[in-house]
Amino acid sequence: MSSLERQRAFLDYTLASLVRRKAKNGALVLAYALVVFLIASVMFFSRALRTEGQAVLAGAPELVVQRMLAGRFDTIPASYADSIRRIRGVSEVEPRLWGYYFNRAVGATFTVLGLPDFAHADDEIVAGPAAAKAWTNLQDGRYLFRTFKGDSTGFKPVQVLPEETRLVSADLLIMSETAFRQVFGLPEGQYTDLAVTVRNPQEMQTVTEKIQREHPDTRPIQREEILRTYESVFEWRGGMVIVVFAGAALAFFIFAWDKATGLSAEERHEIGILKALGWDTADVLVMKFWEGLAISLTSFLLGTIAAYAHVFLADAGLFAQALKGWSVLYVDFPLSPVVSPTELLALFFLSVAPYTFITVIPAWRAAITDPDTVMRAS
Amino acid sequence: MIRVENVTKVFNPGRPSEYVALRGVSAAVPENKVVVLTGPSGSGKTTLLSLLGCMARPTSGRIHLGEREISSLPERFLAELRRTAFGFIFQSFNLVPGLTTLENVMVPACPLGQPRHQVRDRAAALLEKFRLGGKIGQTVESLSGGEKQRTAIARALINDPPTIIADEPTANLDTALSLEFLEIVGQLRAEGKTFIIASHDAIVHEAQVVDQVISLRDGMVVPAGPHDC
Known part of the structure; x- marks a missing residue:
């Protein structure tokens, strides 16, 4: 007698049992897999976005200083950069020029960057891969911009940034500082913000406080703060979607509970x-355990694999917009497949374990009755 | 030898629906014999059959299987006896719908943990023996009454138990099939099996193959008479 053969015999019986009620069990698996698919999709998508966000921020400045005017962002004078550079602990201050440009013809917003040491001419432009595809209003092969004065100016595309950089450069357009000021009307000596590098990361807080003391009209933002904001935004959005899906999940669990707790007369x-033929209570429970496990595990695997394909191969078409938030130009890049083992394990236990156990409980109730009831039911 | 001593079985004791099914019944079933329990409906045949087959426990009294007293054994030991010492044939066959003939015959062997191919071969051989070799892959719903009966017999024999317990085995069969069943009983007795059959079918308890008739009325053993059938 072998325990393995015994389990195999029970499993064989279970599978044969499931097949003979294939319509009912198939519907159950599909409904269950759909719930797992929805939850797993949100989970994969949120995790991937968070990871992408962290990757992007890893290359971002440790500290960004913006100037505030009447509670709103304003441009920051170059003189601020000089005074901040003199603060002990600051190793570098880089004034930056960047902004957003809404292209009405395309119906999309692009991120525009002005570089003082731009390697090309003032009437040339470098585009990110998604921006290069999206920008369709060309004249004589030049990107047309409407300047702050209302007149048009064209830029000759000289380079498309490589696909590998699309995570950070997808909707990016890069031009010279002169061209940037010309398009947006930004006066000389004024910048969008300052990127500050601190020698010792431990001194970040002290440097931040010094900057605020010296320039009370500024708002220094640490990279960690941005990261926390991203996290909370994704948690919030993911949470909202989960709440919506929780309704579906709840409906399913009521259905599953009803199915599992109410054994039919048959x-x-x-x-x-089975009991009359020599199965004992434990044997019946093992068989029911395999049955619950087969249904819930199949549903979990189907739902999880479908969610993986949906998020990482089909760009999460069903609810990407809800999770990505506002953006007119939808950044066209596939998410890196990132799966958190902890989250996956949690989903496994939340989907497989409850169903398996609620299947076993009513079977236990039926299995502890004397088998002679089957004689009387004859 | 299976012996019951002064066995009483009360259902729903202490409730308004209390019902005494057996009252101090004593009887013995010798090895390698065909014993028929007979009596009118409600006489206690099925209850006594359940107690003999370890499917229920008596309220009082004792049941011996050989020298072993089995009436007070825990459920898991009774289950073990049901799968090793007894084979069961039920009135409406109680085959598992949706499963094939072969799968049905293999069901009692599942808890034994024997290699699958051995169980499969044994089940196939039994089905062949009962002229069901060509029906192995068919689901039991497609079988005729006689074929279902023979499948149930094959299932009862899969674990090679010494005793077969049958509850009204001919109730759903016509005369020809009932006689065929009794012929099989005779063959199996010749192979050393003991049969305990509950039946109020005259064909059964008047059959030549029957060695002993235990007649029941109102939960008690009474001398066998023509009105009991």
């Missing part, structure tokens, strides 16, 4: 037959 009779 199922109770079958348990009676």
Whole structure:
């Protein structure tokens, strides 16, 4: 007698049992897999976005200083950069020029960067891969911009940034500082913000406080703060979607509970037959355990694999917009497949374990009755 | 030898629906014999059959299987006896719908943990023996009454138990099939099996193959008479 053969025999019986009620069990697996698919999709998508966000921020400045005017962002004078550079602990201050440009013809917003040491001419432009594809209003092969004065100016595309950089450069357009000021009307000596590098990361807080003391009209933002904001935004959005899906999940669990707790007369009779034929209560429970596990595990695997394909191969078409938030130009890049083992394990236990156990409980109730009831039911 | 001593079985004791099914019944079933329990409906045949087959426990009294007293054994030991010492044939066959003939015959062997191919071969051989070799892959719903009966017999024999317990085995069969069943009983007795059959079918308890008739009325053993059938 082998325990393995015994389990195999029970498993064989279970699979044969499931196949004979294939329509009912198939519908159950599909409904269950759909719930797992929805939850797993949100989970994969949120995790991937968070990871992408962290990757992007890893290359971002440790400290960004913006100037505030009447509670709103304003441009920051170059003189601020000089005074901040003199603060002990600051190793570098880089004034930056960047902004957003809404292209009405395309119906999309692009991020525009002005570089003082731009390697090309003032009437030339470098585009990110998604921006290069999206920008369709060309004249004589030049990107047309409407300047702050209302007149048009064209830029000759000289380079498309490589695909590998698309995570950070997808909707990016890069031009010279002169061209940037010309398009947006930004006066000389004024910048969008300052990127500050601190020698010792431990002194970040002290440097931040010094900057605020010296320039009370500024708002220094640490990279960690941005990271926390991203985290909370994704948690919030993911949470909202989860709440919506929780309704579907709840409906399913009520259905599953009803199915699992209410053994049909046919199922109770079958348990009676098995007991009369020499199965003991534990054998019936093992068989029901395999049955619950087979249904819930199949659903979990189907739902999880479908969610993986949906998020990482099909760009999460079903609810990407809800999770990505506002953006007119939808950044066109596939998410890096990132799966958190902890989250996956949690989903496994939340989907497989409850169903398996709620299947076993009613079977236990039926299995502890004397098998002679089957004789009387004859 | 299976012996019951002064066995009483009360259902729903202490409730308004209390019902005494057996009252101090004593009887013995010798090895390698065909014993028929007979009596009118409600006489206690099925209850006594359940007690003999370890499917229920008596309220009082003792049941011996050989020298072993089995009436007070825990459920898991009774289950073990049901799968090793007894084979069961039920009135409406109680085959598991949706499963094939072969799968049905293999069901009692599942808890034994024997290699699958051995169980499969044994089940196939039994089905062949009962002229069901060509029906191995068919689901039991497609079988005729006689074929279902023979499948149930094959299932009862899969674990090679010494005793077969049958509850009204001919109730759903016509005369020809009932006689065929009794012929099989005779063959199996010749192979050393003991049969305990509950039946109020005259064909059964008047059959030549029957060695002993235990007649029941109102939960008690009474001398066998023509009105009991």
